[in-house]
Amino acid sequence: MSDTTRPTDQGPTDQGPTDQIKTVTNPAGMVQSAASQEYTSIEHLILRVVMKVLFAPIIVFALYVQFHGDYGPGGGFQAGVIFAVAFILHALIFGLEATKKALPQGWLSVLMVVGVLLYAGTGVANMLLGGHLLDYDTIDPQSTHHAGQHYGILIVEFGVGVAVASTMLMIFYQFASREPEISDEEW
Amino acid sequence: MENDTVTLAEAATLAIDLSLLTLLFLVAYQMLKSRHLFAVVMLSGIYSLLSALFFVSLDAVDVAFTEAAVGAGISTVLMLAGMLLTARREKPLMPGRAPVAILVVFLVGAALMYATLDMPAFGDATAPANAYVGLQYIERTPNEIAVPNIVTAVLASYRGFDTLGETMVIFTAGVAVMLLLGAGSIKGGRQVKDVSDDGEAQQ
Numbered sequence: 472m473s474d475t476t477r478p479t480d481q482g483p484t485d486q487g488p489t490d491q492i493k494t495v496t497n498p499a500g501m502v503q504s505a506a507s508q509e510y511t512s513i514e515h516l517i518l519r520v521v522m523k524v525l526f527a528p529i530i531v532f533a534l535y536v537q538f539h540g541d542y543g544p545g546g547g548f549q550a551g552v553i554f555a556v557a558f559i560l561h562a563l564i565f566g567l568e569a570t571k572k573a574l575p576q577g578w579l580s581v582l583m584v585v586g587v588l589l590y591a592g593t594g595v596a597n598m599l600l601g602g603h604l605l606d607y608d609t610i611d612p613q614s615t616h617h618a619g620q621h622y623g624i625l626i627v628e629f630g631v632g633v634a635v636a637s638t639m640l641m642i643f644y645q646f647a648s649r650e651p652e653i654s655d656e657e658w
Numbered sequence: 659m660e661n662d663t664v665t666l667a668e669a670a671t672l673a674i675d676l677s678l679l680t681l682l683f684l685v686a687y688q689m690l691k692s693r694h695l696f697a698v699v700m701l702s703g704i705y706s707l708l709s710a711l712f713f714v715s716l717d718a719v720d721v722a723f724t725e726a727a728v729g730a731g732i733s734t735v736l737m738l739a740g741m742l743l744t745a746r747r748e749k750p751l752m753p754g755r756a757p758v759a760i761l762v763v764f765l766v767g768a769a770l771m772y773a774t775l776d777m778p779a780f781g782d783a784t785a786p787a788n789a790y791v792g793l794q795y796i797e798r799t800p801n802e803i804a805v806p807n808i809v810t811a812v813l814a815s816y817r818g819f820d821t822l823g824e825t826m827v828i829f830t831a832g833v834a835v836m837l838l839l840g841a842g843s844i845k846g847g848r849q850v851k852d853v854s855d856d857g858e859a860q861q
Contacts, residue, residue: 536723541805544719546813548824552727559735580836587829590822605818617804624805624814627821634825638832639732645839646739 515564522564529557537632541621547628551635559643567647576644579637586634593626671715678712693748695741703734716780720809 537550562570594605602609607623685708689701706729713722778785795812803811813821 540810541807543807544723544809546720546810549723549727552724552732556727556731556735559732563735583829583832587825590825594818594822605815605822607815607818617802620803620811620815621805623818624803624810627814627818628810631821631825634829638828641832642835643732643735643739645835646736646743649743649839 518564522560526557526561529553529560533557533632533636537628538625540628541624547631548635550628551632551637552639554632554636555639555643558640562643562647567644571644574640576641579641579644582633582637583641586630586632586637589630589633590627593623593630597623674715675712678708678715682708682712693750695744695746695748696738698748699734699737699741702737703730706730706733 533550533553536545536553537547540546540550558570558574561573593607597606597609598604600609605623605627607627608617608619610619610622612619682705685701685705689698689705692698692701706725710722710726710730713719713725778787782788795808795816799805799808799811803815805811
């Protein structure tokens with residue numbers, strides 16, 4: 472990522488709004504953001520290798536937190552956030568476009584709705600089965616060890632996880648795709 | 659011998675608590691002092707991690723987990739992304755108003771410290787937080803829900819309606835961000851490309 476085409480605005484002076492607009496309108500920013508996605512050099516090699524190793528364990532940990540919430544600390548909220556963090560790290564290291572190829576933005580808006588509907592739908596299903604809203608015992612009324620409660624909690628927590636993960640990623644996509652990616656020096 | 663180990667454990671707990679609180683104080687002070695927004699964002703992430711540790715020392719693992727994941731993980735990244743849309747440095751402070759502000763802060767702080775004298779001791783069995791509804795949850799969960807983690811039982815079953823509301827809040831926040839930042843730029847039923855993709859100024 473060569474910085475020679477950028478305006479030299481890294482001085483200790485206050486970078487007001489005028490500098491900001493200059494950075495946005497500068498066509499050099501486009502060139503740079505296109506070049507930064509190719510990764511032909513060995514830039515950030517350690518970060519990229521570490522991320523490749525860590526990505527799958529983070530997802531597995533998210534799933535563990537998701538489905539182990541009945542037994543230990545955790546649940547849908549935390550699992551959703553951890554799941555989103557895996558993809559955010561991916562975006563930070565490989566660039567947003569690569570992550571959008573792996574997990575398209577269109578899927579996220581669908582998943583946001585699916586998560587909320589899973590939760591609300593469980594509640595409505597309980598009503599249709601003859602109970603109150605979110606009265607999970609109606610799922611399996613014959614059970615002696617409250618299996619209905621367990622199913623209900625699992626489904627509902629999964630809905631929370633899906634909704635939280637997709638919403639967090641969606642918010643990140645929205646914020647991150649406002650501006651072309653910036654060079655290391657600009658931080 | 660037994661007496662000795664108890665005091666040792668107590669001393670260790672005190673040392674951990676004190677060092678965590680000191681670190682929290684130092685990080686908060688540094689956040690106030692720094693004008694460099696990148697440093698402030700990073701420090702706020704550190705602050706979240708430290709408070710997560712503090713929650714662990716208060717035995718609130720679920721809260722600590724959430725704080726570490728949401729506070730240190732997601733918020734830091736979102737703050738960084740938000741920082742990209744604005745300046746990198748905070749404007750210098752206007753001089754002259756500091757004495758009044760310090761006075762107000764000290765008065766509020768003193769009032770809060772005075773209020774803590776009335777608070778029940780940590781872990782007090784007769785404290786309101788441990789006595790009424792909390793006790794009911796602890797007594798009933800094994801019979802009514804039968805999941806080992808009572809926090810999950812309260813969150814997803816007893817207070818399932820609250821959690822549904824929380825999920826809705828997150829969903830609404832996501833939709834609001836989409837609307838404000840332009841994912842839903844739909845023209846004639848088709849999604850159109852955002853202007854910022856062409857490198858044009860948005861403001």
